[in-house]
Amino acid sequence: MTKTEHLEHFKGARELAARLSDQIEMCERQNRVIFTPFLSQGEGMIAQRLCGRGQPYAFDGGYPGAERCCYAFLPYPDTEVCFPICLLKAAYRPRFETLTHRDVLGAFMHQGIEREQLGDIVMTQDAVYVAVSESISGYLIDQVTKIRHTSLRFERYEGVLHHTPSFEVRQYNVSSLRMDAVVAALCRLPRAKAASLIASGMVKVNDLPLETSSSLCHNNSTVSIRGHGRFQFIEVKHTTKKNRFVIEVRVYC
Secondary structure, three states: OOHHHHHOOOOOOHHHHHHHHHHHHHHHHHOOOEEEEEEOHHHHHHHHHHHOOOOOEEEEOOOOOOOOEEEEEOOOOOOOOOOOEEEEEEEOOOOOOOOOHHHHHHHHHOOOOOHHHEEEEEEOOOEEEEEEEHHHHHHHHHHOOEEOOEEOOEEEOOOOOOOOOOEEEEEEEEOOOEHHHHHHHHHOOOHHHHHHHHHOOOEEEOOEEOOOOOOEOOOOOEEEEOOOEEEEEEEEEEEOOOOOEEEEEEEEO
16 A cells, blocks of 8 residues: 555545654654654544554653643654653632633734644643643743733743543433534534534544534544534433434533
8 A cells, every 4th residue: 555545544634644654754764753743632543543553652741641742753662752842830810810721822822833832721720731842932931921911920840730621421312423413412503503513614523623414423532613612422321212312421611
């Protein structure tokens, strides 16, 4: 199978798969560690598929359980790796306004930073944490001193961040496991409007754009719907007498 034929398996992500494939080839050719930028969970799954069983790799997002991670393609399985990642922290007390993930992301990207240079953004009751590429950490510390109306000061954080996303578990009654039916239930919309959201590129599954409404939703798939939130399809709990599906979903807060 040629490289082009191999990449045809990655529908909706061929460009990413081609870039990662080139990096894997560079690792093999130059016999050295090659780092990717931050990849989402779905993009990371593509990297893992490309590596298969023959290409050693490692990944890290700056703290245990990070969703967005840098991958390292390794020349040997036991190669030691020091990831070029820095975790930044700013103390934060929402006295006058509550900052959101979108506020923090927007402030960082306003500095001309591409999304792939930023990892997870974690909001706690008293602090904001952002994983960034080491090469831009000093610049961001100097430049990002205010988000909306809130002044804050980022510093390098040398501790270990422990964070578990908050969510609620809910059940939905759907007529089908097709994505248009699932999206309609999650957003409380007519199925035709859900299909329109999908066609407009507003829906991602495992962080990759959903191409067709007829795709089926699989266990543990993460569904992001712009303007409606983020969900994880857990499983089908049971089927009703009318052959409808009762599904269990994590709804992230």
